[in-house]
Amino acid sequence: MSDYQAFTTEQLATMDKIIARYPKSRSAIMPLLHFVQSIDGYVTPRGIESIALKLDLATAEVTAVSSFYTQYKSEPVGEYHVGVCINTLCAVMGGDAIFEAACDQLGIKNHETTKNGKVSLERIECNAACDFAPVVMVNWEFFDNQTPQSVKEMVDDLQNGKPPVPTRGPNTLRTWKENSAVLAGLSDGLANEGVQAGPATLRGLNIAQGQDKK
Amino acid sequence: MTKLTPVLSKNWNDADSFTIANYKKHGGYKALPKALSQTPDEVIALIKESGLRGRGGAGFPTGSKWGFIPQGDNKAHYLVVNADESEPGTCKDMPLLLANPHSLVEGIIIGSYAIRANHAFIYIRGEVVHVVRRLQQAIDDAYAAGLLGKNILNSGFDLELTLHAGAGAYICGEETALLDSLEGFRGQPRLRPPFPAIAGLYAMPTVVNNVESIASVPAIIDNGNEWFQAMGTEKSKGFTLYSLSGHVSNPGQFEAPLGITLREILELSGGMRPGHQLKFWTPGGSSTPIFTAEHLDVPLDYEAVSAAGSMLGTKALQVFDETTCVVRAALRWSEFYKHESCGKCTPCREGTWWLVQMLEDLEAGRGTEADLDKLLDLCDNIAGRSFCALADGAVAPIISTLKYFRSEYILHQTNGGCPFDPIASTLFETAGA
Numbered sequence: 001m002s003d004y005q006a007f008t009t010e011q012l013a014t015m016d017k018i019i020a021r022y023p024k025s026r027s028a029i030m031p032l033l034h035f036v037q038s039i040d041g042y043v044t045p046r047g048i049e050s051i052a053l054k055l056d057l058a059t060a061e062v063t064a065v066s067s068f069y070t071q072y073k074s075e076p077v078g079e080y081h082v083g084v085c086i087n088t089l090c091a092v093m094g095g096d097a098i099f100e101a102a103c104d105q106l107g108i109k110n111h112e113t114t115k116n117g118k119v120s121l122e123r124i125e126c127n128a129a130c131d132f133a134p135v136v137m138v139n140w141e142f143f144d145n146q147t148p149q150s151v152k153e154m155v156d157d158l159q160n161g162k163p164p165v166p167t168r169g170p171n172t173l174r175t176w177k178e179n180s181a182v183l184a185g186l187s188d189g190l191a192n193e194g195v196q197a198g199p200a201t202l203r204g205l206n207i208a209q210g211q212d213k214k
Numbered sequence: 215m216t217k218l219t220p221v222l223s224k225n226w227n228d229a230d231s232f233t234i235a236n237y238k239k240h241g242g243y244k245a246l247p248k249a250l251s252q253t254p255d256e257v258i259a260l261i262k263e264s265g266l267r268g269r270g271g272a273g274f275p276t277g278s279k280w281g282f283i284p285q286g287d288n289k290a291h292y293l294v295v296n297a298d299e300s301e302p303g304t305c306k307d308m309p310l311l312l313a314n315p316h317s318l319v320e321g322i323i324i325g326s327y328a329i330r331a332n333h334a335f336i337y338i339r340g341e342v343v344h345v346v347r348r349l350q351q352a353i354d355d356a357y358a359a360g361l362l363g364k365n366i367l368n369s370g371f372d373l374e375l376t377l378h379a380g381a382g383a384y385i386c387g388e389e390t391a392l393l394d395s396l397e398g399f400r401g402q403p404r405l406r407p408p409f410p411a412i413a414g415l416y417a418m419p420t421v422v423n424n425v426e427s428i429a430s431v432p433a434i435i436d437n438g439n440e441w442f443q444a445m446g447t448e449k450s451k452g453f454t455l456y457s458l459s460g461h462v463s464n465p466g467q468f469e470a471p472l473g474i475t476l477r478e479i480l481e482l483s484g485g486m487r488p489g490h491q492l493k494f495w496t497p498g499g500s501s502t503p504i505f506t507a508e509h510l511d512v513p514l515d516y517e518a519v520s521a522a523g524s525m526l527g528t529k530a531l532q533v534f535d536e537t538t539c540v541v542r543a544a545l546r547w548s549e550f551y552k553h554e555s556c557g558k559c560t561p562c563r564e565g566t567w568w569l570v571q572m573l574e575d576l577e578a579g580r581g582t583e584a585d586l587d588k589l590l591d592l593c594d595n596i597a598g599r600s601f602c603a604l605a606d607g608a609v610a611p612i613i614s615t616l617k618y619f620r621s622e623y624i625l626h627q628t629n630g631g632c633p634f635d636p637i638a639s640t641l642f643e644t645a646g647a
């Protein structure tokens with residue numbers, strides 16, 4: 001560990017709490033990796049070493065797991081990580097044009113980050129919001145029904161420190177690190193913010209209630 | 215016209231639908247004491263008799279799955295909920311959990327009691343932070359209300375429930391890959407047998423159920439089997455969530471009896487987008503062979519969709535109109551399977567790369583007609599030759615698009631490239647984008 005600045009006592013205690021959720025400690029590896037990203041922004045060498053020490057694993061075993069999953073980043077991403085869905089349905093309905101527009105506006109390509117560290121870009125696969133296509137995720141919050149123009153404005157706002165509000169998410173967009181903590185199972189108290197459902201989610205229910213009135 | 219049947223979605227119009235107070239206001243947590251007053255075996259028998267089948271794709275009877283867990287074996291049992299919803303087109307579990315997470319929590323308590331599990335897990339995909347927030351709050355509130363933890367409602371039954379966020383691997387929706395992932399390994403499928411019911415999580419007897427399957431349990435317990443069986447068809451009982459997306463006027467979630475048709479859902483919801491016609495659609499995600507307009511009246515239940523040559527899958531109705539190039543769609547889905555193949559089995563790991571290369575050539579007009587046969591031959595060497603169904607899913611879009619649109623593949627060759635304008639298929643085609 002000597003090469004790296006150690007995690008704080010408090011951070012190490014949080015790791016222990018995460019491990020205690022599981023009957024077997026190794027199961028904690030994924031939330032621990034999310035937790036490391038919440039502190040360091042990506043899976044750092046010190047993160048790998050700490051997890052290996054905590055779980056009594058070789059660092060290679062931790063790296064093997066980390067490198068399997070696309071949400072774990074081996075290099076820093078932006079404060080705001082923009083994912084454009086380019087799976088078939090979103091792509092056809094505009095995702096491909098949206099991704100191009102985002103690249104043009106930011107001057108970066110897939111898996112790259114702007115020089116100021118603010119915004120990074122990724123082509124993502126289906127994010128379970130197809131009734132709101134085309135879909136864009138920022139720090140894994142939903143931005144529904146996007147267009148090239150809306151995404152150009154969105155990335156400008158992200159660059160200028162005016163993060164837009166997610167369509168179905170909290171009232172303010174949290175940073176990549178802050179949202180990584182939620183994925184590690186650490187509550188940020190924002191569950192009550194935002195809508196319970198978007199318009200498409202309610203489409204069938206509203207029709208059913210109309211059927212009942214007839 | 216079939217009537218829609220909102221059950222899981224009935225309270226979604228309330229702004230606080232995701233809170234424990236709202237869930238209770240709509241009759242939530244009434245099924246739990248009913249279940250706890252019966253023996254676990256009685257609960258299993260009731261769900262078996264109900265005819266509830268898995269809503270995650272395979273359609274396996276939920277009660278039978280529970281019944282496979284050996285009893286009196288003095289081993290720890292586990293219930294693991296698959297909330298890794300990632301099948302392209304599938305978008306039902308995430309809105310369900312955002313709007314009504316307590317239906318799942320109550321179902322988990324009942325299911326765990328039935329299979330005699332004292333620790334349950336929810337494996338949720340990691341790319342949905344707000345859904346994670348809502349679900350974690352629901353779990354915390356259930357603990358605070360004495361619905362989780364020790365001696366639930368003075369029944370003597372204990373249950374711990376742990377929420378576990380994945381990290382972006384489609385393959386973890388496959389139940390044995392999910393278990394490997396939950397154990398802290400790379401998410402790769404296991405060879406079966408042994409099935410999870412015998413050796414699942416930590417090699418202990420384990421049930422893995424989809425979110426919607428488990429969330430449907432409280433309503434069945436509360437309203438009874440007669441009520442449940444009044445909905446649906448002979449072998450496909452009950453209500454379910456259909457997710458309509460694509461080139462339609464009004465995409466969204468539609469909770470209906472099993473057996474409703476796409477024609478009915480389109481008529482109810484306002485049809486295709488104005489001025490366009492249906493070209494092809496998936497009944498249950500990209501891994502289910504495509505259908506065309508000739509299948510509009512196929513009852514969307516397990517048997518009828520299967521008899522028509524596809525699978526009900528996740529009931530993800532992705533609808534594409536005449537502006538969509540079918541070769542582009544097949545290529546893009548193939549790129550997905552290539553990206554998501556876990557690499558364990560050679561036919562899938564290597565084969566999905568070959569598929570993408572061939573489809574790239576075909577889309578660019580560099581293919582020949584002989585390539586189409588080679589493509590099918592490749593598919594034949596991939597499907598059924600791997601541990602899990604990802605490989606089968608990977609070939610489904612290719613075989614089915616070739617079956618219905620072979621001439622369109624050939625048109626790419628004669629045309630020297632794709633004859634479609636991709637802008638025409640976007641939603642902002644008229645917005646000058």
